[in-house]
Amino acid sequence: MYKEPMVRFEDHLSLFSRQNWPFYWLSQVVGRYQEQIEPRLKDMNLDISRWRVLGTLSEGARFSVSDLAEQAIVKLPTMMKIVQRMQADGLVTLSPKETDGRVTEVALTPKGLSAREEALAVVMDLHDRTFSQFTKDEMGQLNATLARIFAALRP
Numbered sequence: 001m002y003k004e005p006m007v008r009f010e011d012h013l014s015l016f017s018r019q020n021w022p023f024y025w026l027s028q029v030v031g032r033y034q035e036q037i038e039p040r041l042k043d044m045n046l047d048i049s050r051w052r053v054l055g056t057l058s059e060g061a062r063f064s065v066s067d068l069a070e071q072a073i074v075k076l077p078t079m080m081k082i083v084q085r086m087q088a089d090g091l092v093t094l095s096p097k098e099t100d101g102r103v104t105e106v107a108l109t110p111k112g113l114s115a116r117e118e119a120l121a122v123v124m125d126l127h128d129r130t131f132s133q134f135t136k137d138e139m140g141q142l143n144a145t146l147a148r149i150f151a152a153l154r155p
Contacts, residue, residue, distance in 0.1 A: 022149070033126075040122045045089075046115065049074070049082045051123070053092070053106070054116040062105040064097065080104075091115055 018024040034048060041051055052072040057063060063071075069079035083106050086092045091112035097103035108116060131139060 026149075036126055037123060040126070041119060044115065044118055044122070046119055050086060050091070051119050053079075053082060053086060054108070054112060054119055055123070057092070057106065057108045057112070057116070059108065059113055062107045065094075065104045065106060068106060086112070 037051075038048060041047055046054070049072065053068055056068055056071045065079050065083055066076055068083065069076045072079060074082075083092055083094060087094050089111075090109055092106050093109055094104050094106055097105050134142070
């Protein structure tokens with residue numbers, strides 16, 4: 001099926017308005033989310049970076065530091081520092097991958113699993129309050145649209 005291409009932004013540069021700029025709304029949503037979630041995570045001695053690691057890992061799962069960096073959209077050295085701090089706090093273990101000792105794998109400790117469950121309750125509360133007026137179909141469409149935008153931005 002033929003889809004008519006979206007009008008290119010440069011064709012309407014003189015009509016630019018931030019309210020019509022999708023990246024404006026994406027940054028506003030992320031900023032508002034961080035504004036809401038940061039104080040709640042801080043009460044649990046967590047931050048958004050640590051939550052991203054905890055949210056990615058699940059009981060029994062092992063991820064390489066590079067996979068976690070990719071999931072969290074941070075540079076590898078930054079992720080290494082995050083997981084090293086989490087290791088010092090007893091939230092994760094770091095160990096060489098059995099099949100390739102050059103790769104460092106990260107797994108939750110029992111303390112990390114407990115922190116994950118506590119943080120998950122907080123983020124799910126925010127999720128439920130934020131999306132309470134959305135239908136299941138609208139949520140599916142929103143997630144599908146965001147996934148398409150993410151894919152289109154891949155280098």
